[in-house]
Amino acid sequence: MAEEVRKLAEQSQQAAKQIAALIGEIQHDTDDAVIAMNEGTRVVAAGSVVVNQAGQAFQEIAAYVGQVSTQVRDISGVVKQTAADSRQIVSSVQEISQVSEETGAHTQTVSSVTEEQSASAQEIAAASQALANLAEDLTQIIGKFKV
Numbered sequence: 001m002a003e004e005v006r007k008l009a010e011q012s013q014q015a016a017k018q019i020a021a022l023i024g025e026i027q028h029d030t031d032d033a034v035i036a037m038n039e040g041t042r043v044v045a046a047g048s049v050v051v052n053q054a055g056q057a058f059q060e061i062a063a064y065v066g067q068v069s070t071q072v073r074d075i076s077g078v079v080k081q082t083a084a085d086s087r088q089i090v091s092s093v094q095e096i097s098q099v100s101e102e103t104g105a106h107t108q109t110v111s112s113v114t115e116e117q118s119a120s121a122q123e124i125a126a127a128s129q130a131l132a133n134l135a136e137d138l139t140q141i142i143g144k145f146k147v
Helices: 002-145
Strands: none
Touching: none
């Protein structure tokens, strides 16, 4: 019986050592788990900071997009106004061209009339000269009849 008690005591001691080893492994695994959880918490916190920064960046981007959109609308308005002004300028230039053509036509008419008047004036001058010559001839002929 003493032998059995000694064996049981040895077995108990062996079991106690195994239990102690298992407890040590569990404590070691628990420490590893705590370290891993702490690292996970740190990574999550860092990720949260990155996500917050990304959110702020997206808000800034949205604000810039709004500003650019406003500027594009303003530029579009200016371009439309410039196009309207350009059409008005083209219309004015066309009117000026038409008036210039009409003025040119009238100038040609005035030039033709002036040439005709000049020709008529030359004819009148020639007729006047012929009349003057006739008057002189008549005066000489009349002078012969005077007694």
